[in-house]
Amino acid sequence: MNLATTRTLNARRAGDQPRRWLVIEVALMSWRNLVAVFRTPEAMLPPLAISLFFLVIYDSTLGRASSFIPDLGANSYLGFILPLSIISASLAGAGIAAQNLVREIESGYFDKLLLTPISRAALLLGPIFAGAVILGIQASLVMAVGLLLGLEPSTGLPGLLAVGGLAILLGTGFAGFTVSAALGSGSAAATQGASFLFFPLTFLAPTFVPLELLDGWLSTAARFNPITYVLQAMRGLMNSGWEAAALWQAVAACLILAVAMYALAAFALRVRTSRK
């Protein structure tokens, strides 16, 4: 049999199996990752527990000394500090996408997936979507605890949904960074380390006092930190009401972060999956 005939035969055979839509592939991989996350709750619970712990500690220690903060509204300190807990839960949650990916790489399953016709993008988007779902759940839980502690958000339920949306947007952007670390290092320890970078970032921001009260280098650093804008927008929603400018700034900050981090992730994916 000559080569041309061979090719046609094989091409037809290969063509019997239609190419999957990207959406379906991403859905399949997201489902797979969610199953894996729910079967390893030990990865998910500590960051959530820490967020709640800080919420309670900050509220009860600093809450009484908060008279210097203007515009606290009806909620006193709780509405001011709750966004910090939500953000740290969502940033820690971003590590979950990367942990899934790195477990795939370490177990060798990632290589097996590369041998299927799956699109490279789905390999990345699956864990990230799953991570977004998880951090949405975590943000909701933190807010639920806030409500139990007596939070009365001035924008009501829609405001809380917006806060959740911002948390997911920020966390998903940051996940671009943690998955880059996972793809680049292929090591769980390095990925874990990269995930902890969020910790200092949450303090280079108007974490405990409003931005206007910061000065010097901290003020400059805070102005370049996307977390600053998300924090301010969330506080506005909790304590004062809908402020279009603050919301747009927060969304823009998240998008800029996401674009930069996903460019990095796309590059890391390319390096990881290119044949050497």
Add this chain to the structure above:
Amino acid sequence: MNQSGVLVDQLEKTYPGPVRAVDGISFEVAAGEIYGLLGPNGAGKSTVVKVLTTLALPTSGTAQVGGFDVRTQPGEVRRIAGVALQEIGLDPVMKSLEMLRLQGRLFGMSSGEATRRAHELIELVGLSDATERRIRTYSGGMRRRLDLALALVHQPQVLFLDEPTTGLDPASRRDLWAEVKRLNRELQMTILLTTQYLEEADALADRVAIIDQGRIQLEGSPAELKAGVGSESINISFRNRELAEQARGVLAQLAAEIQRDRETIRLYLNRAAAAVPAVVRRLQQANLEPLSVTLTQPTLDDVFLKATGQRLAAPSGMEATQ
């Protein structure tokens, strides 16, 4: 070339270092054939598989799987090739049916088709009792079998098995051999397997290539290869290597070829039994006392020794064939 065979021509693969893992290898696997790459760890077997399955790019040379070039048509190769790598790639928190279904879906099956195929394969590899358990709890043999099932989901024409029985107990090894033979016989599947077990190559492969230091040293059917090393040999062991080396000198004129491996020397000659008295006499004259004298029919082990100058050390759990 054949529709579902493998063609490798002057394949070279160099890793940064530089490490020449594969140093100009050429071979051809006919459709429906079981072809074995036999060699020790680090011989380059896995690298050949990685190149053929599109996980690595060749440094130079060409390779085709089912008529598709691994360099320029990786997608086509992936669709017709099934692969079970040496490092079993399974997610420990998943369950077997989930992994098989997902694999089917990724190869374009509908949900129903993928489920049907998953059950079929679970049955085939004998894991029906373990579908509700996470893979974390599976034994090495069960993981191998699931890995094989995953490689078969899309009904590949060419199956690559990289050291499929490494780490398996003898019973699981024999089960897997039976399975490989069945796939080949009933589905006419072309199978390329790598192994460091002589017994495995002997039992499964229609043709064997002995590979060492990135090169094919010898190729042929197990029977041809064994015939090629001469009919028989006399093995004589001594207390230490020095004595063995002395004996080698003393016996030099008695055999066409003598090799020493640690404390044992091996004389290749025809009608070995008839030559034993002369050999023993000569050793007595030289005052060299052997620990044991045995006669052996040639095995693939001998072929390997002859082709590479060293014995293929049998990893624990597996005796070299006698």
